[in-house]
Amino acid sequence: MEIGRRSFLSFIIGGAAGTAISPLPWKLIDDSSIWSQNWPWTPVPPDGEYSQSNSVCTLCPGGCGITVRKVDDRAVKIEGMKGHPVNDGGICVMGLSGLQLLYGPTRVKTPLKRAGKRGEGKWEKISWDEAISDVTKKLAEIRSKGESHAVGSIVNSDSGTVPNLFKRFLTAYGSPNFMTMPSMQDSYNMTMLLMQGVSAQVGFDAENADFILSFGSGIIDGWGSPVRMFKANSAWKVNGKKVVQIESRLSNTAAKSDKWIPIKPGTEAALALGIANVIIMESLYNRENIESQSGFDAFKELVLNEYSTDNVSSITGINSATIVSLAKNFAQASKPLAICGKGQGSTPGSLNEFMAVHALNALVGNINKEGGVWAVSESDYIKWPELEMDSIAESGMQKERIDGAGSEYPHAKSLLNRLAEVINSGDGSLGALFVSDANPLYSMPDSKALNTAFDSIPFVVSFSSYMDETASNSDLILPNHVYLERYEDVPTPGGLQKNVIGLTKPVVTPQFNTKNVGDSIILIAKALGGSIADAFPWDSYDACLKETLGDKWDVLEENGFWSDSDSKVATGEFNFYPDAMKSLSSFSSVSIEGSTISYPLVLIPYDSIRLANGYIGDPPFVIKTVEDTVLKGKTACVEINPKTGKELGLTEGRYAFIHTPRGKAKVKVHLYEGIMPGIVALPRGLGHTAYDKYLAGKGCNFNELIGPAEDPISGLDAAWGIRARLTKI
Amino acid sequence: MSIQDDKAKEVSADGAAGPIILFFILGLAASLVFGWVIFPKLLYSQKKQPIDFNHVLHVEAVDEGCESCHFFREDGSFSGIPELAQCVDCHEEAQGEDPNEVKFVEEYVANGREVPWLVYARQPDCVFFSHVAHVKEAEMDCGTCHGHIGESEHSRVYEENRITGYSRDIWGKNISGLKKHTWERMKMDDCAECHATKEIKTDVETLPWPINWLPLPYKKQTGNQASVTTVKEACFVCHK
Structure with a gap:
C-alpha cells in the first residue's frame, strides 16, 4: 500500500472531521474566553471585602437615595436606594455613572493657583495653607478699603448648610451679594409668595393626580426630581391616568403623553388663561369656594375680557375646539394637576406663565389637596445663632445688591442673569467672587458675556471638584470633595410634597488633596478673625453639620434620609389676581431678541435625560448614550421641520451655521416632523470647552447663542428662545 | 488522450480508494480518541483535597443535616465551607484513630491554620449567588x-x-457538556434553565421605612414574578 499525498490529505480531513465532532474545539473556545477574562493585565478591581453604603446623589437637585457597592474602600457600583421616599430603588443614567466623576480624569486634585493668563490652563500646585492665606489676604485687603460689598458668591441654591455658610460668611464679611444659580424653583417660589402669600417651596402630589396638564415640563426629560417623575409617569400609564403635553416640539415626554398639543412657543400663559376662560364660562369650578377668594373677580374679568377661546386660539395657534375640550377634561378630572417649567426647568421662565398655571390649579381647587399642588414649608433645621456684625459688615450689608434683587426687583432673592450686563455696562463691579457647586460660565445664558464680565473681576475663586469652565477661568481653585467623599445635607428636593432631608455621606475616603468646601469657608472666616471668625464657632464643617441637624443626625446617618411624617403646609391667603398679573391684560409673550428680517427662524432649546446641563457635565458613559440625531461626531444637530428644510434648501445631514444675535455655531441639520415649521431646536448640555476630552469640544453650547430676557415682574430670566438664521455651508 | 491511458487511470484510482478511506477513518478515529479521551486528561490537573473528608460520618453525627455545618448567618449570608473555628468545637483533639482526623488535628488545629479546601463549586468573581434566596425562599434542596x-x-x-x-x-464531568441531572453542571445556562421555566415566589416587598404617604408606585405588588432573569435589570441580579 502506497501512502501518498492523497492518503495524507485524507488523514487530515478525517482528523478534522473527527475533531469537529469531538468536544475539543468547543470546550477550548469556552475555556479560552474565560482565560482571556482572567489575563493579569485585564483591568479588574482588586478583590476585597464587599460592603454597601447608603448616601444621597447630588449630581442634580433631585435628591435620590443611592446605595454604593464597595470592595474595600473602592466604590464599584451606584444603585438607587430601595425604600427611599424620592426614588425607591430607581436611578438615572447620570447617577449610575457617578463613579466616573469620582475616579475620572477631570478632578482637581489639589489646590491650584493660576500661573499663566486666566483661562490659559497653566496652574501651580499649592498647599491648603497657602490657598487659604491667599484668599484671606485678598479679602482682608478689599475689606480694609471699605469695599466689602464688592465680594460676591455664586452657589447652586440657597438652601442647605453649605449655601448658608456662604451666606453667613458674606453677611459677617459685609456683602449682600450672595447669588444663586437660577431655576424654575425661583419662579415657583415667587408665585407662592405673590399668590399664596407664603414663603414656601412648591410640591406636586404627582403620584395621586389623575390628569396631568404639562406646559412644556419635561416629565421624563429630567424635570423636577427625575427618577421620581419617571416612576410617577410609569404609574400613570399603568393606572390609566392622562397626561397632556403642551409643547412646540415632540419631546420624549410629548411622545409618551396621551395627547400632545403643539403650541407657538412663549404663549403658554395665554393658553392657561384660555383654559381658565372656558372653566369660568362653563361654571366648571366650585363657585362657593372659589368666588370668595380674593382677587377672583379681577381675575375673572381679565380672563373673560381678554382670553376668549378665539383670542387664545389666535395667540397660541391651537384651535378653539381643542382648547375647550382640554379645559373640560381638565376641570372634570377628579384630581387634575397643572405643571410648568420648560424642559428640565433649568431656566426660571416667565412669571406670568407660572401664575396663570397656578391659577388653573386654584380654579379646580387642588391647592394643598391630594393629587394637587402643595405649598411646602421650607426646611427649618438650620438654626444658627444670630451673628454679630461689625461696623464694616453693617455698612456693607446696607449697600444694594449688584444684581438688583431686592431693590429694582423687590421680590427677587438673586438675579444672576443680570450680573453680566451690570458689570459689562459699568454699572457695578466686583472685587472678588466665590463660585461653588456651580458652573455659571457654561450654564448661564449668554455665557460669553458673563465670561467678559468675569475678566473684569480681579479675583475669582472656584471651589469646584472638577476642571469645569468656571474653574478653568478662575485665579484660585480650592477643590471640594466630590459627593461620594463628603458629608452634606440635601434639603427637600424641588417638587416633593413632603419634607425629606437627605444626607450625603463619605462612601470612600477622599481620593485627592481636597477639602470640604464648608471647611474651606470656616478656615477662611477664622483666618480673617474678629467678628467674622466669631460667626463660625464650629471646629469643622462636619461638627457644624452634626450640630445643625441635631436629633435628626442619627436617623440620617443610619437611613440616609429623614422625612416628615405629616406634611408641613404653609398656609396663607390665596390671591387670584396679584398686582403682578396686571401685565397680562395686554398679552404679549416675553419678547425674544432679534429682528424677524435678519433672523426669520426661532431657536429654542430642548433637554434630554442623557444630557446634563448644570454644574456637572456628562461623564463618558452618559455622553456615549446620546443619539446620532442629537450629536453626530463632534457636531450638534439642530432639528428643523422638513418644510423649513425645503424652504432653506437644507437636507438631512447637511452642515450649516446657526446665527443668533448673540453668536454663531456650526451645526448639522436633522429634519424632524416633530417640530413646528419655522422653529429650530438645539439640545442643551453640549459644547463644553472644559472637563475632559470625552466631553469637551462636542457640539455647541446653547447658552452661547441665547441672551437673557428679563421678566418685567420677577427680573428672572424669562427667555424661552431667540431669533435665528440658518445658513448653508 | 488515448483510451489506454484512461483505463490505466481508472485502475490506479480504484487502487488508491482503499487507503484513502482507511486514512480518513484513521484520522477520524485518532482525533475522536484525542478529543474525547486524551484531551480531557490533558485539560484537567488532578488535585487531592488536603484532608479526605467523610460526609456520611459527619451527617450521622449532626442533627440539622447540611445546615449544621454549612449554615446561614443571622444576616442571611451563607457561611459556605466551615472555617477551622467551627471544626474545633468537636475536633479540638482527635476523636478517633482515622489517620485523616489525626492529620487534621496535628497539622491544622494544633497550628491554628485554616484548611485550604479546594472548592468544587467556586464560581468566577463576577457571579453573585445568593444561597438564602434559593434554599430558604425557593425551598430548594x-x-x-x-x-x-x-x-x-x-x-x-x-x-x-x-x-x-x-x-x-462547573463545566461538568461529561466533557461533551451534556448532563443527566441538575447538579452535574454549574454554568450560566444551567442557572438559566431553571429560571426560564420556573416561577419564583416573591412575597410583598415591604419598604423598610414607614412612608405611607407615598402611594403607587411605591407600594409593591404581591404576586408571582415570572423569573428573576426576565425582569428589568435582570443581568445585575447575578452580575454585579
Whole structure:
C-alpha cells in the first residue's frame, strides 16, 4: 500500500472531521474566553471585602437615595436606594455613572493657583495653607478699603448648610451679594409668595393626580426630581391616568403623553388663561369656594375680557375646539394637576406663565389637596445663632445688591442673569467672587458675556471638584470633595410634597488633596478673625453639620434620609389676581431678541435625560448614550421641520451655521416632523470647552447663542428662545 | 488522450480508494480518541483535597443535616465551607484513630491554620449567588445543585482546568457538556434553565421605612414574578 499525498490529505480531513465532532474545539473556545477574562493585565478591581453604603446623589437637585457597592474602600457600583421616599430603588443614567466623576480624569486634585493668563490652563500646585492665606489676604485687603460689598458668591441654591455658610460668611464679611444659580424653583417660589402669600417651596402630589396638564415640563426629560417623575409617569400609564403635553416640539415626554398639543412657543400663559376662560364660562369650578377668594373677580374679568377661546386660539395657534375640550377634561378630572417649567426647568421662565398655571390649579381647587399642588414649608433645621456684625459688615450689608434683587426687583432673592450686563455696562463691579457647586460660565445664558464680565473681576475663586469652565477661568481653585467623599445635607428636593432631608455621606475616603468646601469657608472666616471668625464657632464643617441637624443626625446617618411624617403646609391667603398679573391684560409673550428680517427662524432649546446641563457635565458613559440625531461626531444637530428644510434648501445631514444675535455655531441639520415649521431646536448640555476630552469640544453650547430676557415682574430670566438664521455651508 | 491511458487511470484510482478511506477513518478515529479521551486528561490537573473528608460520618453525627455545618448567618449570608473555628468545637483533639482526623488535628488545629479546601463549586468573581434566596425562599434542596455530596465517604479528586483555573464541576464531568441531572453542571445556562421555566415566589416587598404617604408606585405588588432573569435589570441580579 502506497501512502501518498492523497492518503495524507485524507488523514487530515478525517482528523478534522473527527475533531469537529469531538468536544475539543468547543470546550477550548469556552475555556479560552474565560482565560482571556482572567489575563493579569485585564483591568479588574482588586478583590476585597464587599460592603454597601447608603448616601444621597447630588449630581442634580433631585435628591435620590443611592446605595454604593464597595470592595474595600473602592466604590464599584451606584444603585438607587430601595425604600427611599424620592426614588425607591430607581436611578438615572447620570447617577449610575457617578463613579466616573469620582475616579475620572477631570478632578482637581489639589489646590491650584493660576500661573499663566486666566483661562490659559497653566496652574501651580499649592498647599491648603497657602490657598487659604491667599484668599484671606485678598479679602482682608478689599475689606480694609471699605469695599466689602464688592465680594460676591455664586452657589447652586440657597438652601442647605453649605449655601448658608456662604451666606453667613458674606453677611459677617459685609456683602449682600450672595447669588444663586437660577431655576424654575425661583419662579415657583415667587408665585407662592405673590399668590399664596407664603414663603414656601412648591410640591406636586404627582403620584395621586389623575390628569396631568404639562406646559412644556419635561416629565421624563429630567424635570423636577427625575427618577421620581419617571416612576410617577410609569404609574400613570399603568393606572390609566392622562397626561397632556403642551409643547412646540415632540419631546420624549410629548411622545409618551396621551395627547400632545403643539403650541407657538412663549404663549403658554395665554393658553392657561384660555383654559381658565372656558372653566369660568362653563361654571366648571366650585363657585362657593372659589368666588370668595380674593382677587377672583379681577381675575375673572381679565380672563373673560381678554382670553376668549378665539383670542387664545389666535395667540397660541391651537384651535378653539381643542382648547375647550382640554379645559373640560381638565376641570372634570377628579384630581387634575397643572405643571410648568420648560424642559428640565433649568431656566426660571416667565412669571406670568407660572401664575396663570397656578391659577388653573386654584380654579379646580387642588391647592394643598391630594393629587394637587402643595405649598411646602421650607426646611427649618438650620438654626444658627444670630451673628454679630461689625461696623464694616453693617455698612456693607446696607449697600444694594449688584444684581438688583431686592431693590429694582423687590421680590427677587438673586438675579444672576443680570450680573453680566451690570458689570459689562459699568454699572457695578466686583472685587472678588466665590463660585461653588456651580458652573455659571457654561450654564448661564449668554455665557460669553458673563465670561467678559468675569475678566473684569480681579479675583475669582472656584471651589469646584472638577476642571469645569468656571474653574478653568478662575485665579484660585480650592477643590471640594466630590459627593461620594463628603458629608452634606440635601434639603427637600424641588417638587416633593413632603419634607425629606437627605444626607450625603463619605462612601470612600477622599481620593485627592481636597477639602470640604464648608471647611474651606470656616478656615477662611477664622483666618480673617474678629467678628467674622466669631460667626463660625464650629471646629469643622462636619461638627457644624452634626450640630445643625441635631436629633435628626442619627436617623440620617443610619437611613440616609429623614422625612416628615405629616406634611408641613404653609398656609396663607390665596390671591387670584396679584398686582403682578396686571401685565397680562395686554398679552404679549416675553419678547425674544432679534429682528424677524435678519433672523426669520426661532431657536429654542430642548433637554434630554442623557444630557446634563448644570454644574456637572456628562461623564463618558452618559455622553456615549446620546443619539446620532442629537450629536453626530463632534457636531450638534439642530432639528428643523422638513418644510423649513425645503424652504432653506437644507437636507438631512447637511452642515450649516446657526446665527443668533448673540453668536454663531456650526451645526448639522436633522429634519424632524416633530417640530413646528419655522422653529429650530438645539439640545442643551453640549459644547463644553472644559472637563475632559470625552466631553469637551462636542457640539455647541446653547447658552452661547441665547441672551437673557428679563421678566418685567420677577427680573428672572424669562427667555424661552431667540431669533435665528440658518445658513448653508 | 488515448483510451489506454484512461483505463490505466481508472485502475490506479480504484487502487488508491482503499487507503484513502482507511486514512480518513484513521484520522477520524485518532482525533475522536484525542478529543474525547486524551484531551480531557490533558485539560484537567488532578488535585487531592488536603484532608479526605467523610460526609456520611459527619451527617450521622449532626442533627440539622447540611445546615449544621454549612449554615446561614443571622444576616442571611451563607457561611459556605466551615472555617477551622467551627471544626474545633468537636475536633479540638482527635476523636478517633482515622489517620485523616489525626492529620487534621496535628497539622491544622494544633497550628491554628485554616484548611485550604479546594472548592468544587467556586464560581468566577463576577457571579453573585445568593444561597438564602434559593434554599430558604425557593425551598430548594442543596442536592439540586451540589448533588449527593452529603452521601460521600471520601473527598473526590479536585480537577482543575489548566486554562481557566476553575473546577471541572462547573463545566461538568461529561466533557461533551451534556448532563443527566441538575447538579452535574454549574454554568450560566444551567442557572438559566431553571429560571426560564420556573416561577419564583416573591412575597410583598415591604419598604423598610414607614412612608405611607407615598402611594403607587411605591407600594409593591404581591404576586408571582415570572423569573428573576426576565425582569428589568435582570443581568445585575447575578452580575454585579
